[in-house]
Amino acid sequence: MQISIEPLRLEDARAVVDAEDEQTVRWLSEEKSTIEGTTEFIAQLSRDAELGKPKRVFGIWLDGHCVGTVDFDPDVTDGLEPGDVNIAYGVAPWVRGRDIAARAVELICATIRDRAVGTRAVIRCDARNAASSRVAEKASFEHLREVQIDTEALDDGSPVVMHVYDRNLL
Ligand SMILES: CC(C)(COP(=O)(O)OP(=O)(O)OC[C@H]1O[C@@H](n2cnc3c(N)ncnc32)[C@H](O)[C@@H]1OP(=O)(O)O)[C@@H](O)C(=O)NCCC(=O)NCCS
Numbered sequence: 293m294q295i296s297i298e299p300l301r302l303e304d305a306r307a308v309v310d311a312e313d314e315q316t317v318r319w320l321s322e323e324k325s326t327i328e329g330t331t332e333f334i335a336q337l338s339r340d341a342e343l344g345k346p347k348r349v350f351g352i353w354l355d356g357h358c359v360g361t362v363d364f365d366p367d368v369t370d371g372l373e374p375g376d377v378n379i380a381y382g383v384a385p386w387v388r389g390r391d392i393a394a395r396a397v398e399l400i401c402a403t404i405r406d407r408a409v410g411t412r413a414v415i416r417c418d419a420r421n422a423a424s425s426r427v428a429e430k431a432s433f434e435h436l437r438e439v440q441i442d443t444e445a446l447d448d449g450s451p452v453v454m455h456v457y458d459r460n461l462l
Contacts, residue, residue, distance in 0.1 A: 295392055297350035297362055297399045300337070304351045305330040307358035311384035319421050320382040346409065352383060352396045359384045362396040364404055364413070370443055372456070377410035381427065388423075397431040405461040412458055419453040433457035 300308070309325045317324055337349055347365040351358040360383035368378035379400055381393050401413050415433055417424040429435075436458045440451035 293390070294353075294355050295395045295399070296353045297396055297403070298353055300334055300349045300351045300361060302331055302334050304358050305334060307351070308361060311358070311360050311382070313385045315385070316382045319418060319424065320380060348403075350396075350400060350403075352381070352392060354387060354392060359387050359392065360396070362393075362400045364400055364409060366410055368416075370416075370441055372414055372416070375410055376412055376414040376458070377404050379404075379413055379415050381424075391430065393427045394430040397427060397433075401431070401459060401461055411460065411462050413461055414459075415457045416454045417457070419455055425455055425457075428455075428457035431459070433459040 305327050308330050309327050312321060312325050334349075337347065340347065346367060347363065349361055349363040352360040352362055360381065362379065362381040364377050364379050366375075366377045368376075372378060379397060381396055383393050383396070397415070404410055404413055413433070414436075415424070415428040415431075416439075417428060419438070434457060436456045439454050439456055441454055442451070444452040446452060
């Protein structure tokens with residue numbers, strides 16, 4: 293099983309859309325993706341990078357196929373501290389449970405360290421998303437704290453609780 297991460301390209305849009313299911317929409321993309329919209333998203337990322345924005349998205353490649361995405365974004369601040377580099381990820385339902393997300397997180401941590409993006413990687417998991425918490429634990433992150441997110445709320449109006457995990461990259 294060969295796993296790598298590669299900068300996301302316009303031609304990966306179809307694979308990203310194919311890899312999405314209701315769990316991806318719920319916890320990562322927030323709305324159902326289209327190939328057209330995802331292509332524009334990737335183009336916008338490229339334009340933003342040229343303007344100096346630090347967010348980077350990578351395709352997760354398994355044996356020659358793009359099966360998901362993993363990204364880092366030092367500009368995410370909700371529930372985090374200055375200098376933290378937020379990581380988010382999703383993999384296709386048909387390859388879940390094979391340590392692919394945990395391995396992709398390991399790889400993006402090495403990229404963050406090599407590019408000197410930051411010294412601490414952080415993963416925020418909704419308290420209801422047990423699989424994502426397991427990915428953080430398996431990728432050697434430690435549970436740092438729980439936070440209430442101000443920008444989101446549950447249907448009953450109560451705040452969303454996130455587990456925050458961190459990993460020192462020094
Ligand atoms: C979270 C996600 C990326 C995990 O991908 P994956 O490649 O299956 O992850 P791994 O195989 O590395 O590990 C998944 C772990 O979660 C566990 N898991 C899966 N569903 C679970 C559940 N409902 N409750 C508890 N644990 C669960 C698996 O058993 C596994 O742990 P184990 O190895 O100890 O058995 C994938 O489920 C996904 O894409 N979900 C939708 C998007 C998402 O939630 N992204 C996270 C936002 S930061």
